[in-house]
Amino acid sequence: MGARLPAAAGIDLQDVQKIYDGVKALDIALLRVEPRSTLALIGPSGCGKSTLLRLVVGLLTPERGSIRIAGTPMRPETRLELQRRMGYVIQEGGLFPHLTAAENVALVARDLGWPDARIGARIQELLELTQIPRELLDRFPAQISGGQRQRVALMRALMLDPEVLLLDEPLSSLDPMIRSDLQRDLKQVFGRLRKTVLFVTHDMAEAAFISGEIAIMNRGTILQRGSFQELVRNPATPFVTEFIRAQRLLDAPNLTPT
Amino acid sequence: MTLTPRRHLTVACILTAFCLGSTPAPALARTGVVVGSKAFPESWVLAEALARVLRSEGVPRVEHRNNLGGTEIVYQALRAGDVDAYPEYTGTIAQVILHRSVSTSLSGMRRVLSREGIGVSDPLGFNDSYALAVTKNVRERYRLESISDLARHPELKLGLTHEFLGRPDGWPGLVRHYGLSMPHVLGIQHELAYTALERGRIDVTDIYTTDAEIERLRLHVLRDDRGFFPRYDAVWLYRLDLGRREPRAVRAMHRLTGRIDEAAMIRANARVVLGHRSYGEAADSLLAETLPSGQERTPAATNTLWGGILRNTGRHLSLVLISLLLAVLAGIPLGVLAARSPWLGSAILSVTGLLQTIPSLALLAALIPLFGIGAVPALIALFLYSLLPIVRNTYVGLTTLPGPLAEAADAIGLSPRAQLLRVRLPMASPAIMAGIKTSAVINVGTATLAALIGAGGLGEPILSGIQLRQGSLILQGAVPAALLALLVQRAFDLVDRVAIPRGLRLPPSPR
Ligand SMILES: Nc1ncnc2c1ncn2[C@@H]1O[C@H](COP(=O)(O)OP(=O)(O)OP(=O)(O)O)[C@@H](O)[C@H]1O
Numbered sequence: 001m002g003a004r005l006p007a008a009a010g011i012d013l014q015d016v017q018k019i020y021d022g023v024k025a026l027d028i029a030l031l032r033v034e035p036r037s038t039l040a041l042i043g044p045s046g047c048g049k050s051t052l053l054r055l056v057v058g059l060l061t062p063e064r065g066s067i068r069i070a071g072t073p074m075r076p077e078t079r080l081e082l083q084r085r086m087g088y089v090i091q092e093g094g095l096f097p098h099l100t101a102a103e104n105v106a107l108v109a110r111d112l113g114w115p116d117a118r119i120g121a122r123i124q125e126l127l128e129l130t131q132i133p134r135e136l137l138d139r140f141p142a143q144i145s146g147g148q149r150q151r152v153a154l155m156r157a158l159m160l161d162p163e164v165l166l167l168d169e170p171l172s173s174l175d176p177m178i179r180s181d182l183q184r185d186l187k188q189v190f191g192r193l194r195k196t197v198l199f200v201t202h203d204m205a206e207a208a209f210i211s212g213e214i215a216i217m218n219r220g221t222i223l224q225r226g227s228f229q230e231l232v233r234n235p236a237t238p239f240v241t242e243f244i245r246a247q248r249l250l251d252a253p254n255l256t257p258t
Numbered sequence: 259m260t261l262t263p264r265r266h267l268t269v270a271c272i273l274t275a276f277c278l279g280s281t282p283a284p285a286l287a288r289t290g291v292v293v294g295s296k297a298f299p300e301s302w303v304l305a306e307a308l309a310r311v312l313r314s315e316g317v318p319r320v321e322h323r324n325n326l327g328g329t330e331i332v333y334q335a336l337r338a339g340d341v342d343a344y345p346e347y348t349g350t351i352a353q354v355i356l357h358r359s360v361s362t363s364l365s366g367m368r369r370v371l372s373r374e375g376i377g378v379s380d381p382l383g384f385n386d387s388y389a390l391a392v393t394k395n396v397r398e399r400y401r402l403e404s405i406s407d408l409a410r411h412p413e414l415k416l417g418l419t420h421e422f423l424g425r426p427d428g429w430p431g432l433v434r435h436y437g438l439s440m441p442h443v444l445g446i447q448h449e450l451a452y453t454a455l456e457r458g459r460i461d462v463t464d465i466y467t468t469d470a471e472i473e474r475l476r477l478h479v480l481r482d483d484r485g486f487f488p489r490y491d492a493v494w495l496y497r498l499d500l501g502r503r504e505p506r507a508v509r510a511m512h513r514l515t516g517r518i519d520e521a522a523m524i525r526a527n528a529r530v531v532l533g534h535r536s537y538g539e540a541a542d543s544l545l546a547e548t549l550p551s552g553q554e555r556t557p558a559a560t561n562t563l564w565g566g567i568l569r570n571t572g573r574h575l576s577l578v579l580i581s582l583l584l585a586v587l588a589g590i591p592l593g594v595l596a597a598r599s600p601w602l603g604s605a606i607l608s609v610t611g612l613l614q615t616i617p618s619l620a621l622l623a624a625l626i627p628l629f630g631i632g633a634v635p636a637l638i639a640l641f642l643y644s645l646l647p648i649v650r651n652t653y654v655g656l657t658t659l660p661g662p663l664a665e666a667a668d669a670i671g672l673s674p675r676a677q678l679l680r681v682r683l684p685m686a687s688p689a690i691m692a693g694i695k696t697s698a699v700i701n702v703g704t705a706t707l708a709a710l711i712g713a714g715g716l717g718e719p720i721l722s723g724i725q726l727r728q729g730s731l732i733l734q735g736a737v738p739a740a741l742l743a744l745l746v747q748r749a750f751d752l753v754d755r756v757a758i759p760r761g762l763r764l765p766p767s768p769r
C-alpha cells in the first residue's frame with residue numbers, strides 16, 4: 001500500500017472556543033494530531049467530544065480560534081474542499097434511508113462526477129477492506145444490521161480516500177460481540193491505511209485498544225494526553241484517576257493496550 | 259333563493275330551510291302583528307313600510323322580523339303563526355310554494371292558499387322579474403333594443419347567473435321561445451356579473467327588474483318583445499286569521515297595493531344598496547310615493563336543466579389538475595426558498611397563508627378586472643389556494659430532517675445543490691406528496707367556485723341547485739365531486755410509488 005498512501009494531513013486547533021447560548025462548551029488552547037497518527041478522545045458525556053469533531057469537520061464554527069486541516073484553515077470558502085479530504089462517521093443514523101448502501105457509499109463521488117467504472121473499482125477495494133458482503137450493497141439501511149450499517153458508514157467515509165478520518169463513537173450502539181469484531185477490524189484498517197484518525201469514544205478499553213495515544217477531556221478542555229499506561233501511572237489530575245478507576249479496567253483480564 | 263328571482267343565500271339558510279320545511283305548527287295564541295321579510299333589501303324595505311303603516315294606524319306591538327332567509331323559511335314561519343304577513347312574488351308562490359300544481363292565476367292561488375289559512379293581497383304594483391340587460395355602449399354598438407335583437411349577434415358574450423341558467427323560466431325557456439343560438443354563455447355570480455358588465459368582460463347579463471344597479475350603471479333593459487318572462491308581481495301573503503285578530507292590519511296591507519311601481523322600487527332599493535341608507539329610511543321614502551298598479555301573468559313552466567355530468571366532471575378535473583400542476587411547479591421552489599433562511603421562510607409562509615384567508619368571492623372579484631371571467635381567473639384562484647399546503651409541507655419536510663441525517667448531509671462533502679437534490683428533497687418527498695394530495699383534494703372542492711365566474715365544472719349544477727333549492731341538481735355536482743376527490747386521492751397514492759424513494763416506504767426495521 002505504501003506507494004498509494006495519500007498525502008498526510010495533520011489537524012491543528014489553536015485557542016479554540018465554542019460557546020452555546022453563552023455557555024462555554026469547548027476551550028482548547030492547543031491540540032495537534034500528527035499526520036498518520038491516531039488519537040482517541042475520551043471523556044464523560046457532555047464534555048465536548050462531539051463538539052470538537054463537529055468543529056473539525058466544519059459543521060460548527062468556533063467563536064474564537066483557528067482550526068487547520070493539512071495547514072488549511074477551515075473557513076466557509078475552504079469548507080467543502082476540506083470536507084472531501086475528511087471522512088466522518090457518527091454513532092448511528094448517518095446513512096440516508098432513501099438510498100441503498102451502495103448509493104450511500106457512492107453519493108459524494110457521484111456528486112463529483114466520478115465515472116461508474118471508477119466508482120465500481122473503488123467500492124470493490126472498500127468491500128475487501130471493510131469485509132462487507134457484496135449483496136449487502138443493494139439493500140437499504142433499514143434492511144441491514146446495526147454493525148453492517150457502521151461498516152457501510154465507514155465505507156462511505158473512506159470512499160474519496162480522505163487523509164483524515166473523524167469517528168464519533170462509531171461503535172457505541174452495537175452489542176459487545178459485534179463491537180469487539182469491529183474494534184479489531186477498525187484497528188486493522190487504521191493500521192493499513194495510516195490515515196490521520198480522531199476517534200471519539202467513552203470507553204477507555206476501546207480507546208486503549210484502538211489508539212496508542214489517548215486524550216482525556218472534561219468540561220470542554222483536554223486534561224491529559226498520553227498512552228494508556230502514562231495516564232494510569234501519572235494521572236495529571238484527580239479527575240483522570242477517578243475517570244480511569246470508574247471504568248474498572250484494571251480489574252479486567254486480557255487488557256493489553258498497545 | 260328558490261324560485262324567487264332573488265339571491266343572497268347562505269348555507270345556514272338552506273339547512274334551516276330544510277329543517278323547517280316539513281313541520282307546520284299550529285298558530286300560537288299571540289297578540290300584536292309580526293311582519294316578516296327575506297334576506298334581501300327589497301323584502302326588508304317592503305316589510306318595514308308595512309310595519310310603519312301599521313304603527314301609524316295605531317296597531318299595538320308591531321314587529322318586523324327581517325332576514326328570514328329564503329321562501330321556505332319565511333313561508334313556514336307564516337304557516338306556523340310566527341309571522342303574520344310578508345311580501346312575496348306571484349311567480350314564487352306558483353313555483354315554490356304551490357309547486358306549479360294548480361292554476362297560477364291570482365284567484366287560483368287564493369283558493370288553494372285559503373285552505374292553509376293564508377291570504378294573498380292584490381299586487382303591490384311592481385314586477386320584480388328577470389330581464390336581460392346591456393350597457394349603453396353595447397346597446398349602441400349592436401343596436402340592441404329587444405331580446406329578439408340578440409339573435410342577430412351570436413358573437414355577444416353572455417354572463418348569466420346560475421339560477422337563471424337552470425330555471426325553466428330562465429335561459430333554457432328563453433332560448434326556445436326566441437329561437438336563440440348564442441355560443442358564448444358563461445355562468446356567473448349575480449354581483450360579479452355587474453362588475454364584469456361594467457368592465458366590458460361580458461356584454462349581456464340577466465338582472466332583476468328592480469335592481470338598483472340598473473340605474474347606477476345606466477343599463478339598458480332589453481324589451482321582452484315576444485312576452486317570454488313570467489311576472490313576479492309583489493303581493494302580501496298574510497294569515498287569514500289576522501282579519502279577525504287585527505282588521506286594521508289587513509286594511510293597511512290593501513292600502514299599500516297597486517301603489518308601488520318599478521321606478522319607485524328601484525329607487526328604494528338603490529337607497530339601501532347604493533346609498534347605504536337604512537331600510538327604514540328607504541321605507542319612509544317609498545311610502546311617500548304613489549303610482550298605478552301592474553297587472554298579473556303566470557310564469558312559464560318547462561323542464562329542469564340536466565347538465566352533462568360528464569362534461570362538467572371533465573371540465574372540473576382539468577381545472578383541478580392544471581391549477582395543481584402550476585401550484586406544484588411554484589410551490590416546491592417556494593418551499594425550498596422558505597427553508598433557506600428563517601427570514602425568507604416566514605415571509606413566504608405568511609404570504610401564502612394570507613392568500614388562504616382571502617374569501618373566494620373577494621379573490622374572484624379582484625381577479626375579474628385583471629383577467630376577465632372564465633377559466634383563467636378560476637385557474638389563478640385555484641392555484642393561489644393550492645399553494646399553501648405544498649409550500650408548507652415542502653418547507654416542513656426540508657427543515658425537519660432528523661438531526662444525524664442533517665449532520666451527515668452537511669459533513670460528508672456534498673455540494674449544497676447535491677444536498678438539496680439528492681438528500682433533502684428525496685427525504686422530504688413523503689411530506690411534499692402529502693401536501694400535494696391535500697391541495698388536490700381541497701382543490702376538487704374549491705373548484706366548484708369556478709362556476710361563479712363562468713369557468714364551469716361541477717359547481718355549475720351545485721350553484722344552480724342551491725339557488726333553486728333542487729336537491730337533485732345539487733347531487734349532479736356534489737356526487738361526482740365527492741367521487742373525484744376519492745379518485746384523485748387514490749391516483750396520488752399511486753404517484754407516491756414513483757415520487758417517494760423505495761427506501762422510505764419500507765416497514766420500519768427493528769433496531
Ligand atoms: N446545539 C447545542 N446547543 C446548546 N448546547 C449544546 C449543543 N450541542 C451540545 N451542547 C452542549 O455542549 C456540551 C458538549 O456537548 P457534546 O455533544 O460535545 O458532548 P459529548 O462529549 O459529545 O457528549 P456525549 O458523550 O454524550 O456524546 C454539552 O453540555 C451539551 O449539552
Ligand SMILES: [Mg+2]
Nearest residue numbers: 049050051168
Ligand atoms: Mg457526543
